Amino acid sequence: MDKKILLAEALKRRIISMELAPGAVVDEVALSEEFGLSRSPVRELLRQMAAEGYLELEANRATRVSSMSHQSLRNFFLAAPLIYISTTQLAAINATQIEIKQLKQIQQSFREAIDQGDIEGRVYFNNQFHLEIGRIADNPYLLPSLQRLLIDHARLGKIFYRSPTTEDMQEDLNTAVLQHEQIIQAIESHNAGEAGEIIRLHMDLSRRRMTEYVVPTGLDVPVSY
Template sequence: MEQTGEMRTIGADHVALREQVLAELRRRIVDGDYAQGERLTETRLADDFGVSRNPVREALRVVEAEGFVHILPRRGAVVATLDEAAVRDLFAVREQLETLAAGLAAERATPQDVVRLRRLLDDASEATEGKDFDRVAELNSAFHRAVIEVSGNRWLLSISAAMYHHVHWVFRVGAAQRAPHSWEEHIRLVEAIAAANPAEATSAARDHVEAAAKAALAQRPTA
């Protein structure tokens, strides 16, 4: 029997809606529209997004697993707080992953890969000069994901995927102060990758993560 029209997957629209709600919920947390410690009820989020509670409930489960919210008994979802322990844990993992990725990228990068990394640097420089810090934060995450992609290690790419949502979150909090220094540190890393110097790339990545950790911890409020 001849079939006409485009074949549709069962539940495709539902999945697409859930993913849209998830992406927007994550974005609002990262950008600070929903503040750390703020309570997020399913009803409120459904109203905010103009959807039913089902895709909201599913999105909340995902962001809970990612560490963006905590689900508390009788309170519902509360946006997580980037406390000192959480920041230190994040950067401890970043140091291991990014130094490994940088060394591999220096061994494996093609000329096209280097062009791609330098284009991201140029875009970040432009955004920094224009004080478009939302864009700077996006480009910061894009740059680090690109280095991991250039490393050619699919396990690094898979492991780091969820982490970079949190990297974006932490960076966005202090982007105005951190952006110029981060850009300069990225230049050093790209030059080491372009020179096919794994030792220098590893060192550049480690120094960058240590500087970023110091800046992030300095942003934490004191008691």
């Protein structure tokens, strides 16, 4: 595989897994050495990833991982249901059998990660599940917004999953698996209305749990979708 592609995948995974924390400096020289690339393609990639929302570029300042401020969290919880419902409904309209098969394979990996207690896998394959739905939706206006949302959704999920697994949390994980299955069924039957309702409930489950763990007291966050 192309070294630049390998670097892109590795850097994205480090960001959504929180290995590189929000606001952390990205060492361009170290990345060049690690992946055997010159500085020019690394800089080009960093600019591309900044456009996608993974990184922040400012003049006369080191490249940093995109931050997660109180305002950005509030914006996330406001925008997420709108984007997820729209893309999931469009996926139900547009999905082909080949695309549904790929979605089922991702779901199998998500289920296995939960069964094995694999926190990194849970976050990664949940991210891939919703990204695949966005690709199936096939809308050039919605996909960039979804991709930006997924960065913070993954990072919020990682903070949440890092907490000790309680009975309530395990119950929510089981519910998330079931809702993914129901989303797939709705997409496969091309039922956009049902797909939209299930993803709304799915996002409400995420919102309730994530806000318990990561939203500071006093931060105004939408309480229902």
